[in-house]
Structure formats: C-alpha cells, structure tokens
Amino acid sequence: MSHSPHHKSLLWLCIFLLGCLLSRCQTPNAPTEQLSRPTQHRNNSFYYWQSVWKLSDESRRYLVSQNVEHLYLKLFDVAWNPEQQQAIPMAPLIVQDTVPQQWHVIPTIFITNEAIEQTLEADIPLLAQKISQKIQTMVQTNAWKVAQWQFDCDWTNRTQTRYFSLLQHIRQNITSIDTTLRLSATIRLHQVKYVQETGIPPVERGMLMVYNTDDVQNLQTENAILRYKTVQRYTSKLAQYPLPLDVALPIFSWAVMFRNGGFRQIIGQITLNDLTQQTEIFHRIGKNRFKVQKNAQWKGVYLLQNDHIRLDQSTTSEVLQTAYHIATYNRADSLTVALFHFAPDVIQQFGQDNIAAIWQTWKTQ
Numbered sequence: 001m002s003h004s005p006h007h008k009s010l011l012w013l014c015i016f017l018l019g020c021l022l023s024r025c026q027t028p029n030a031p032t033e034q035l036s037r038p039t040q041h042r043n044n045s046f047y048y049w050q051s052v053w054k055l056s057d058e059s060r061r062y063l064v065s066q067n068v069e070h071l072y073l074k075l076f077d078v079a080w081n082p083e084q085q086q087a088i089p090m091a092p093l094i095v096q097d098t099v100p101q102q103w104h105v106i107p108t109i110f111i112t113n114e115a116i117e118q119t120l121e122a123d124i125p126l127l128a129q130k131i132s133q134k135i136q137t138m139v140q141t142n143a144w145k146v147a148q149w150q151f152d153c154d155w156t157n158r159t160q161t162r163y164f165s166l167l168q169h170i171r172q173n174i175t176s177i178d179t180t181l182r183l184s185a186t187i188r189l190h191q192v193k194y195v196q197e198t199g200i201p202p203v204e205r206g207m208l209m210v211y212n213t214d215d216v217q218n219l220q221t222e223n224a225i226l227r228y229k230t231v232q233r234y235t236s237k238l239a240q241y242p243l244p245l246d247v248a249l250p251i252f253s254w255a256v257m258f259r260n261g262g263f264r265q266i267i268g269q270i271t272l273n274d275l276t277q278q279t280e281i282f283h284r285i286g287k288n289r290f291k292v293q294k295n296a297q298w299k300g301v302y303l304l305q306n307d308h309i310r311l312d313q314s315t316t317s318e319v320l321q322t323a324y325h326i327a328t329y330n331r332a333d334s335l336t337v338a339l340f341h342f343a344p345d346v347i348q349q350f351g352q353d354n355i356a357a358i359w360q361t362w363k364t365q
Helices: 005-024 057-065 113-118 121-142 160-175 189-193 228-232 272-276 316-329 344-350 352-360
Strands: 039-048 068-081 086-090 104-111 148-152 182-188 205-209 245-250 253-259 262-268 282-284 289-292 296-298 301-303 308-313 334-340
Touching: 057 344, 068 113, 068 121, 068 334, 086 113, 086 121, 104 113, 104 121, 113 160, 121 160, 148 160, 160 182, 182 189, 182 245, 189 205, 228 316, 245 316, 272 282, 272 308, 316 352, 334 352, 344 352
Parallel strands: 039 068, 039 334, 068 104, 104 148, 148 182, 182 205, 205 245, 245 334
Antiparallel strands: 068 086, 253 262, 253 308, 282 289, 289 308, 296 301
16 A cells, blocks of 8 residues: 555654653663763672661661671761860760671761861871770770771861871871771762862772752752752762772751741751641642741751741652762772661661662672
C-alpha cells in the first residue's frame, strides 16, 4: 500500500513525539556524566555525631550486614572558652559501649573557627598538645583500633595559617606516639574549587564534605543540605586536588526557622511527617515550606505565629546524583565513603536500601 506525503509526515511526527516522550520518561535520577567511573577499593563508613556512644544489638547487626568497618567518632569539640580566655576541648563523647575489635575508629575532632581565630600563634603548640593528649587518653582508655585522626574545621582566610600550624604541631605530637598514625582533614567544596586561595592542609588525606552546599540562613534557599546543581559548580578541579580524597554524603534532615524574614535557628533531625502531622501548628505553603499558625512550643523551640519553617532534606535523588558525579571525578584508587550521620531514626527515615544504593554507586575492585 502506498502512503501520501501527508501520511508520511504524520508518521515521522508521531515517531519524533514518541522519542521525546520516551526520553522524558527516563528515570529522573539517571546520571548524565560522560566520563566513566574508575574502579576503586571502597570502605563503607558512617559518622557518629551523637553525644553518647552506645549501640543496640540491632544497630550492630545492621552495620555488620553493610560491611561497615570504619566509624568516624566525634570525640569532642574544640571551642573558645570566654571565661578561661583560651580554646579548650569540650563536650567529650560519653562512651557507654565497646567497639568491636575488627572495626577501625577514626577519632574526629570538630574545631570552631572562633577557637582558632582567638588563639594566639604562640599558644598553638599548647593547644595542639591538649588535643593530642585528650585523643590519646580516650583511645587508650577504650582500647580502640586507630590508624587515623581527623580534624573538622571550615577554615577561612583569617584562620588558615593558625589552623594549618595547629595540624603541623599535632603531627609532631603523634609522631612520638605512633609513626604509623595518619592525619586527615575535612575539605569543603569551595576549598576544592579555590584551592589556590584556601590552601591545602598539612595532612595525608582529605574528607570531601559534600553537604551543606547552600546558604542555610537565606530564606530563598531551596535546600541548604544538598543541591546537585550546586555541587556541579564546585567540582571541575576535583580530580586535580593534591590530596587523596574520601567522600562524606548526607542522609539527614533538619528544619530551618525564620522570623520576620530573618534566620532564627536550625531544628535538628526533623522529618516531613513531623510537620505535616501537626496541622494545628503548621500550614503548608509550599513543597518544603510551612507557616506557623499559632504560638506554640515544639521540639523544644518556642514558635511564634507567622514564623516560617523550611524543611531541608537529603533526598534520595539528589544524593544518588551527587554520588555518581563525585564517583566519576574522584579518581583515588582507594577511598572511604562515609554517610553523615549514624542514628537509628536517621537510617529508618532515609531507608536501608537507599543507603546501600549510595555505596554501590562506586565501582569496586
């Protein structure tokens, strides 16, 4: 049977439209990277950021089932004490449980910028000694298997010199303890993109913190925890970064409270259900936006009528897209992929299958 030109045109139009529809129906999480991912040795890991170390039998079984053998335990903070007029270790981890012998503990220390900025250069060696002694005491007391110490500080141009000096003095201290111990430091995305300006910390490894990507205090921010589009803008030089990089990705959520258009505070570990189920307090005004309808006490925070709440979440689609992107550009032969952070309610909220999918993004040897 012959077809007229008009019928042929309709046929090609239908084929074209079908192709467009099929292309739009692809999984929204499908990565668009053109580079191939390298094959790497991967360690599954979590950050443990709670104030008390204690694991249920169920949590232990879960960690074992996921081949988690590396845990980044936050041991304490280093902050400025205005009464003593010095930076000191504070809020130490309360240890109420053992760590299985086969697990590697990475003592992790959070250091505020204020602590570094307020400390005189002449006092840096003493601060390094206090930190080193505190870590070593906790490690020995609990008989942890330790091969690395990690320091978490979002240093700035004002604090770079003294922070790097602190790390160098800690390095000198631990050399006398154990010559095999290694230091690592957290690296933010802007410190990768602007490496010439921000400098490279004097450590053996970096931990790329791929979260808190957008301005949490800006009311117009869509999601401060993680936006894939933001990550893309900062990773063009990732493969050239001088330190081997491990990767930390988020699985947590929080609520951000605004009053009269201004940032007020972060309310930690809040879920969508926490907000949608409190209909007498919150009125939903957008995808992740809520308006407070009356004065109320909620999650230990006093809310006023007309306060604005933005829910920031680590969505599965954003995390998986980001993981694939980072896996493509981070060419380290061996790396740890750590999720922030471990807590039973966080695991339940994000989903065990989704967590496994993040780790499986990396092609393993």
